[in-house]
Amino acid sequence: MPGQTHTADARVLNQRTLEKDHKRLAALLRPGVSVVDIGCGTGAITAGIARVAARVVGVDRDAGLIAQARASHTAANLSFMEGDVLALDLEERFDIVNAARVLQWIADPGTAVRRMAELAKPGGIVIALDYNHAENRLEPAPPPEFDVFYQAFLDWRAGHGWDNCMGDHLLGLFAAAGLEGVSSTVEDEVTETSLWPHVLESLGPQMVMEGALSEVERMEALEGMREYCATALRVQTLTLRAVTGLR
Numbered sequence: 001m002p003g004q005t006h007t008a009d010a011r012v013l014n015q016r017t018l019e020k021d022h023k024r025l026a027a028l029l030r031p032g033v034s035v036v037d038i039g040c041g042t043g044a045i046t047a048g049i050a051r052v053a054a055r056v057v058g059v060d061r062d063a064g065l066i067a068q069a070r071a072s073h074t075a076a077n078l079s080f081m082e083g084d085v086l087a088l089d090l091e092e093r094f095d096i097v098n099a100a101r102v103l104q105w106i107a108d109p110g111t112a113v114r115r116m117a118e119l120a121k122p123g124g125i126v127i128a129l130d131y132n133h134a135e136n137r138l139e140p141a142p143p144p145e146f147d148v149f150y151q152a153f154l155d156w157r158a159g160h161g162w163d164n165c166m167g168d169h170l171l172g173l174f175a176a177a178g179l180e181g182v183s184s185t186v187e188d189e190v191t192e193t194s195l196w197p198h199v200l201e202s203l204g205p206q207m208v209m210e211g212a213l214s215e216v217e218r219m220e221a222l223e224g225m226r227e228y229c230a231t232a233l234r235v236q237t238l239t240l241r242a243v244t245g246l247r
Contacts, residue, residue: 005061006105009202010068012195013041018048022100024185024242025127029053033095036119038085038112039102043069043078049098050078057092059083085112093121100129103170107161113173120247126179127244129187130166133157135239138194140232143224148217149200156212167241179245189238194229197222 018026022045029035029052040046040058042065050056050073058080060066069080083089085099086108097116103109116126133154138146154164163169174182200222208215 006203006206009195009198010042010065012198012202013065014044016044018045018051021045021189022098022129022187022242024129024187024244025049025096025098025100028096028125028127028244034092035096035098036090036092036094038088038097038099038116039105040069040080041065043073043080045100046080047073047075047078050075053077053096057081057090057094059085059088085115088115088119090119094119094124095121096125096127098127101131103128103163103173104130104133104157104166105162109163109166109169110173110176113170113179114177117177117179117245117247122247124247125244126174126177126247127242128170128174129240129242130170132167132239132241133164135165137235137237137239138233139235139237142233143221143228145217145220145224146196146228149204149213149221152207152213152217153199153203156207156210159212167239170241170243174243174245177245179247182243182245184241184243187240187242189236189240191236192234194225194233194236197225197229200225 032054034055035049035053037046037058040060043058046058056078061084063082066080066082097120106112120126171184204218208218
């Protein structure tokens with residue numbers, strides 16, 4: 001199944017902000033820079049970038065998300081376009097090339113990082129933020145029905161060729177792309193809320209359709225997680241790494 005895509009949940013994407021959900025990029029931004037935001041989704045983080053940068057282009061392969069981004073975020077220095085980083089036709093080169101929580105959904109992330117490097121100006125910054133799904137934690141332990149789903153989720157992702165430890169592998173991908181001064185920072189999301197009920201509602205049906213789990217298992221996990229999140233969840237830790245390099 002490698003090469004297939006998924007549909008992101010706009011409810012999750014719309015909750016994100018630059019300052020809260022991509023701190024490393026927020027620290028790097030300066031007035032006057034140009035930025036391309038690969039996998040911009042509904043544009044929630046992209047709009048935050050545009051409040052600092054001189055020019056921002058948001059790119060996503062999902063036409064529906066791009067339509068939402070255009071409807072929700074308008075500014076003279078901000079534009080959105082449909083496109084896939086693996087086949088992106090842009091003549092412009094940028095001071096910063098960003099991909100947040102994107103490479104985890106690409107079966108050929110090495111090519112994606114090389115293409116990102118090509119989009120950067122000489123001396124420009126390439127930055128990626130991504131998860132290590134295999135290390136995510138919930139406290140206290142979630143319902144056993146969720147454990148069944150989560151293992152199916154990891155297996156389903158692996159079956160598509162999507163890396164469950166993308167965050168840890170970014171350093172090597174950046175080095176292989178010829179980027180210089182490559183460094184990594186810990187950017188874990190630690191919250192008292194959980195996105196997993198949304199994931200069970202949005203990605204769950206696709207997983208059922210592809211035979212990764214049954215509809216009964218999905219609904220049992222969804223019902224159990226709704227109750228758990230409302231009554232028991234104390235801390236969710238999503239393991240994230242931000243990696244930067246210079247062209």
